[in-house]
Amino acid sequence: MSKRKMFFKMITASLMRRRSRMLVALLAIAVGGTILSGLITIYRDVPRQMGAQMRNYGANMIFVPGEADTKLSLELIDKAVSFIDPGNLIGVTPYRYETVRIHEQPVMVAATNFEGARATSPYWLIEGEWPSAKDEILVGQNIADTLGLKVGTTTAVVYTDAEDDSNTPNFGIDMKVSGILETGGSEEEYVYMSLEDMADLTGESADIERTGESGRIDLAELSISASGDVLSSYIEKIETNVPEVSPRLVKRVTASETAVLTKLQSLVLLVTIVVLLLTMICVATTMNAVVTERRKEIGLRKALGASDNSIVAEFMGEGLLLGLIGGILGVILGFAFAQYVSREVFSSSISFPALLVPVTIIVSILVTGLACYFPVRSATEVDPALVLKGE
């Protein structure tokens, strides 16, 4: 049998046949690894998770025309959106604002894409249904109260061209109220219809069909799951490549989001560091106890002719093997822990960070190695004669 084989036989026998003792040490290391990998996973995933949660509070970026005389169009918006990572983009909602008359009262209409509005404004409460068919509208609560509109009511919506001096209505279409919008905010002052219905109302449908270009868009709201830095990088790219579009951050949303995320991340980082330190102390104490109770064995090995380095190598071998096994257990249990926390707190799954596998294992090995080294080094100073005499 080679010396190397005997070395591994000795360290594996120590781990396998001293199970109860080693399980305590392994438990300490595995718990440390679990908390470390779990907290790092959460720390890493907090911006994504919290960002997604924050997106429930509305858009965090808007597009407005880049220059005074330019107009936004769906084509320009699509071009600008192409510079945003599709994985981060939650929704894009174009808006065109016009004044119409309902029951002879002037009312602001926001023509939009309802699919996008659902994504960027998940906080909208709808009594009834979202418009899904042609000539269906969504009416803000205030407008509905003022004009006496209810879900299911059909009303004539008349478009008045603002540039027409005669101020005579030029088109009128009967539209059905599919839902009433409640937000508690300024959104309740508008009537919402699809961009296609607006084009019909303004008589631009034929032009759009002929030219293949969309009508005028006044602004677009975007909901993007990303931190302030990433959003700024998107803005820079869009400003450079699509000057007709001016992207702007919705400051009140992004600033508070960034502040909350930074604080939360700092908190998780602090907890991770404190737990890591406590874990190191716990592992060090356990390994110290494990080594100390084997002083007699160390004395025996010295009496049999083992050099100090040889004894250190054997005990470190055991410690590193324990660190490896504890680290692997820590990765598995840590991910399960992070997944549980993510599901319970954020109600969503967490992605498995591959880099965490080597990081957790290496940290576990290093911590265990350090925890073993000093007590083992100190134990090699024992006088074999005294130890073997039981003194």
Added chain:
Amino acid sequence: MSLLELHGISKIYGDLKALDNINFNIDNGEWVAIMGPSGSGKSTMMNIIGCMDKPTLGQVLLDGKDISKLTKKELTEIRRDKIGLIFQQFHLVNYLTAVENVMVAQYYHSIPDEQEALEALERVGLKERAYHLPSQLSGGEQQRVCIARALINHPEIVLADEPTGNLDEANENIVLDIFQQLHKEGTTLIVVTHDPEVGDVAQRVITLEHGKITRDALNESFGK
């Protein structure tokens, strides 16, 4: 030239002289019992001969080489290469089997050889218990594993400290029979004991009292 020579050995702890001017030689193949009551200096002498301690004064020559001034590291090497130790408490590694315990001594000395370790266990009548853990062996069996471990590297001196101190009479006899066999094969045996029965079977008895040799004589009944 004797295998082991002690010239004017003293070991002093403060005001206490554990050994006081000890002089004797041990020849190759001799079986010597070092006897004396508790506190007579037997263990101190065992530690000095076993290279686990150094004398305060005097010279210890092993194979003609002065080992009394060696460093700890050099003493470890001498212990590993030239001395086989047998302990009263057996001191087996409790998570290694009998054969693995024997191989540990080989591991530090040269290359572990399972076959050779099994032969050493066979020599002490324990081959069939080779793959048992110490906790599965009786005291006598553990002591025999300890003897096999002491012999595995063919040491120049086998040094036994109260080897029968923890054994019943039957196992004591087995161990003494093994010593007889080793002596016949030419092994140099130094047995530290306070048990007169163990001293009676040795070839030569050195008696210590208060750190001094009070008697050093051949055993007239030896071999009878």
